[in-house]
Amino acid sequence: MTTEQLTVTIIITSWKNTVGRADKFFSTLTEEQFLLEVAPGRNRILYLLGHLTAVHDGLHTILGLGERMHPELDAMFVSKPDKEIEPLPSISALRKYWTDVNGSLSEKFAGLLPQEWLQRHMAMSEEDYGRDPTRNRLSVLLSRTNHLSYHLGQAVLAIK
Amino acid sequence: MTTEQLTVTIIITSWKNTVGRADKFFSTLTEEQFLLEVAPGRNRILYLLGHLTAVHDGLHTILGLGERMHPELDAMFVSKPDKEIEPLPSISALRKYWTDVNGSLSEKFAGLLPQEWLQRHMAMSEEDYGRDPTRNRLSVLLSRTNHLSYHLGQAVLAIK
Numbered sequence: 001m002t003t004e005q006l007t008v009t010i011i012i013t014s015w016k017n018t019v020g021r022a023d024k025f026f027s028t029l030t031e032e033q034f035l036l037e038v039a040p041g042r043n044r045i046l047y048l049l050g051h052l053t054a055v056h057d058g059l060h061t062i063l064g065l066g067e068r069m070h071p072e073l074d075a076m077f078v079s080k081p082d083k084e085i086e087p088l089p090s091i092s093a094l095r096k097y098w099t100d101v102n103g104s105l106s107e108k109f110a111g112l113l114p115q116e117w118l119q120r121h122m123a124m125s126e127e128d129y130g131r132d133p134t135r136n137r138l139s140v141l142l143s144r145t146n147h148l149s150y151h152l153g154q155a156v157l158a159i160k
Numbered sequence: 161m162t163t164e165q166l167t168v169t170i171i172i173t174s175w176k177n178t179v180g181r182a183d184k185f186f187s188t189l190t191e192e193q194f195l196l197e198v199a200p201g202r203n204r205i206l207y208l209l210g211h212l213t214a215v216h217d218g219l220h221t222i223l224g225l226g227e228r229m230h231p232e233l234d235a236m237f238v239s240k241p242d243k244e245i246e247p248l249p250s251i252s253a254l255r256k257y258w259t260d261v262n263g264s265l266s267e268k269f270a271g272l273l274p275q276e277w278l279q280r281h282m283a284m285s286e287e288d289y290g291r292d293p294t295r296n297r298l299s300v301l302l303s304r305t306n307h308l309s310y311h312l313g314q315a316v317l318a319i320k
Contacts, residue, residue, distance in 0.1 A: 001293060003167075003278060004163045006278060006293060007163075007168075007298065008167075009294050011302065013294060138167065139174070142302075142305075145306060146174065150310065150312060152310060153312075154314060154317060157198065157317070158199075
């Protein structure tokens with residue numbers, strides 16, 4: 001394994017493990033539990049599921065991996081806080097979107113060569129990337145992995 | 161910048177940014193706020209600060225970077241849940257430990273060469289590392305960065 005392969009593998013594995021932990025958590029929940037708030041007056045688990053799905057879906061665009069699957073989620077789960085938009089998609093629909101989006105990313109990731117992970121992400125100009133080559137696809141994936149951990153830490157609080 | 165330098169830089173930057181966000185959050189809190197629970201019946205922020213400090217301190221050992229600074233924290237903040245051990249160190253002591261531990265790590269990290277980050281971590285045998293070279297220092301640092309994000313997501317919930 002080259003150094004390039006090794007470090008890319010480590011970062012993708014960290015992403016997959018974190019998605020796996022979230023999957024496992026969401027899969028244990030009843031429909032009623034998805035309506036619980038993570039703390040009094042805060043987001044419901046349902047909203048976090050939609051938010052994470054929308055943000056992960058956005059990786060298709062920022063990593064240059066093709067069209068988003070559910071751009072309609074942004075208006076409900078990114079631009080607006082929880083409890084402002086009604087009706088939201090059903091919990092079973094959201095669970096399916098979550099699985100579909102992460103499945104699609106997993107497939108696209110498998111098609112990228114290690115050196116392609118080191119290329120700039122799509123929200124960066126060539127010029128800015130020239131100045132700071134650490135702003136590449138890998139750094140975006142790291143940032144989204146931490147974003148997932150952050151909200152997963154919150155979601156588990158809703159369940160005793 | 162070589163590929164090795166680039167990926168190591170990205171991973172260390174992600175760690176530093178996350179520690180920076182936690183620093184910023186903790187620095188805004190009053191002594192009273194450190195006593196708030198992140199959700200009803202859950203950990204207090206004070207406990208999360210001690211827990212994160214103990215786990216970060218443990219990086220000295222697992223990354224082979226020298227002696228731990230505060231091994232006594234494990235018995236209070238890792239082996240036991242919140243509210244089981246009294247008295248705990250004062251909040252000002254815990255803030256100092258947090259800053260000292262992260263500062264020490266930052267110094268030690270600066271002294272590691274990129275290829276040293278790809279070496280096995282100290283909880284791995286040479287034999288196991290031979291079978292799985294992704295179990296290296298970088299993967300440990302990624303895991304601890306996500307651990308920090310997870311608890312930071314919880315800590316912010318305590319504050320309105």
